[in-house]
Amino acid sequence: MKWKCKICGYIHEQGKPSVIVMNKWDLIEKDTHTINQFEEKLKEDLKFMDYYKSIYISAKTGQRVGKLFEMINNVYSESCKRITTGMLNNV
Numbered sequence: 001m002k003w004k005c006k007i008c009g010y011i012h013e014q015g016k017p018s019v020i021v022m023n024k025w026d027l028i029e030k031d032t033h034t035i036n037q038f039e040e041k042l043k044e045d046l047k048f049m050d051y052y053k054s055i056y057i058s059a060k061t062g063q064r065v066g067k068l069f070e071m072i073n074n075v076y077s078e079s080c081k082r083i084t085t086g087m088l089n090n091v
Helices: 004-013 035-047 065-082 085-091
Strands: 019-022 054-055
Touching: 019 065, 035 054, 054 065
Parallel strands: 019 054
Antiparallel strands: none
8 A cells, every 4th residue: 555655645645634545345245343444554654744644335236325525524624723823722
């Protein structure tokens, strides 16, 4: 996954919000720990970019595709928020 980390590095350097989409989730043989294992691997590979959001979809079956656009809109709106100096000082 080294080349993917390089792409994420470019995104991180530009300070862009990020949604990591795992497609073809319908083809993965899963058990109760599968998604946790994938998440742990992502956290390790992208530890420099701990603000990303991830979602596991199947474009073929439509699984979670509706949630994908909801997540994209949410990440974008959060990235547009500005924190005033006063609020930052209070924190």
